[in-house]
Amino acid sequence: MAKYQDIYNTLLSQIENKTYPAGELLPGEHELMKRYDASRDTVRKSLSLLAQNGYIQKAQGKGSVVLNVHQFEFPVGGVVSFKELAPTLGKHVHTKVVMLEKMHPDEKMQKNLQLQPDEYMWVLQRVRVVDGEGVILDTDFLNAQIIPELTKKVCEKSLYAYLEDQLHLPISYAEKEISCTMATNEDKMLLDMKNFDMIVNVESYTYLDDSRVFQYTSSRHRPDKFLFKDFARRIHRI
Numbered sequence: 001m002a003k004y005q006d007i008y009n010t011l012l013s014q015i016e017n018k019t020y021p022a023g024e025l026l027p028g029e030h031e032l033m034k035r036y037d038a039s040r041d042t043v044r045k046s047l048s049l050l051a052q053n054g055y056i057q058k059a060q061g062k063g064s065v066v067l068n069v070h071q072f073e074f075p076v077g078g079v080v081s082f083k084e085l086a087p088t089l090g091k092h093v094h095t096k097v098v099m100l101e102k103m104h105p106d107e108k109m110q111k112n113l114q115l116q117p118d119e120y121m122w123v124l125q126r127v128r129v130v131d132g133e134g135v136i137l138d139t140d141f142l143n144a145q146i147i148p149e150l151t152k153k154v155c156e157k158s159l160y161a162y163l164e165d166q167l168h169l170p171i172s173y174a175e176k177e178i179s180c181t182m183a184t185n186e187d188k189m190l191l192d193m194k195n196f197d198m199i200v201n202v203e204s205y206t207y208l209d210d211s212r213v214f215q216y217t218s219s220r221h222r223p224d225k226f227l228f229k230d231f232a233r234r235i236h237r238i
Contacts, residue, residue: 003036003038003042004038004042004043004045004046004049005046005049006036007032007036007038007042007043007046008046008049008050010036011026011046011050012050012055015050015055015056015066020066021066022066022067022224023065023066023194023195023196023224024065024066024194024195025062025063025064025065025066025195026047026056026063026064026065026066028063029043029044029047032046032047047064050064051064054067055067057196057198057223057224059195059196059197059198060197062195062197065194065195065196065224067223067224079160079171079172079173079174079206081158081159081160081161082095082128082136082138082158083095083157083158083160083161084158084160092130092131092132093128093129093130093131094129094156095126095127095128095129095155095156095157096126096127096129096134096156097124097125097126097152097155097156098125098126098127098190099123099124099125100122100123100124100125100150100151100152100155101122101123102120102121102122102123102144102150103120103121103123104117104118104119104120104121105117105119105120105121105141109121109141109216112141112205112213112216113141113142113143113213113214113216114143114212114213115143115145119144119145120144120145121141121142121143121144122140122141122142122144122147122150123139123140123141124138124139124140124141124142124150124155124159125137125138125139125140126138126140126155126156127190127191130225133192134190134191134192135191135192135221135222135225135226136191136219136220136221136222136225136226137186137187137190137191137219137220138217138218138219138220139217139218139219139220140159140215140216140217141215141216141217142159142214142215143212143213143214143215146169146208146212146214147163147167147214150162163214169208169209169214170208170209171206171207171208171209172207172208172209172211173206173207174204174205174206174207175204175205176202176203176204177202177203177204178200178201178202178228179200179201179203180198180199180200180201180223181198181199181201182197182198182199183196183197183198183199184199187199187220191220191222192222193222194222194224196222196223196224198223199220199221199222199223200220200221200222200223200226200228201218201219201220201221202217202218202219202220202221202228203216203217203218203219204216204217204219
């Protein structure tokens, strides 16, 4: 067995038995070189293999952060509320409402929600907590002409259930864009970021059955916790 594979297998075993638990740093390259009497290239090859297989993430200026290999699947192709997703996580989950305010939209939100300057929107910010850790920060901008009344209690439970069951507003589809960005001070303050300095951000526009946009959301995910899945089929041209 090549030396880099031996080092890879040793580190992998230590990650799996939680000698190095998720969120912690592996020893630095110099320490690994001494420990395994290996060259820098050999150590880097082992770390690259761990990164390729999803066990670590290299954080600039910090080292190699151990990832949680037990990620939660978050469907990209569907319109699913966090409450609907929660039973599939198999863990203790709850939602903490950070902010709920009604205000006039700025120029960006006038465009995003198709609002006039004198109309109102709701600004709703929620932290999604899984097993005691804040792992998602959702900031929702909601058309208050469509949703005139909203309470903290509703937002702690399920906004979508309230719309569909109480207001009888059928939710139809969403447009989503996924990007990776540096974590902001707000992310670090409201989420349990551990050693991560990156965030997976999902921006989405959600529409009713009549094609009215009622929600614009920025959903910021800690990168080790969520696996985004979609389904694609190749279309054969004739």
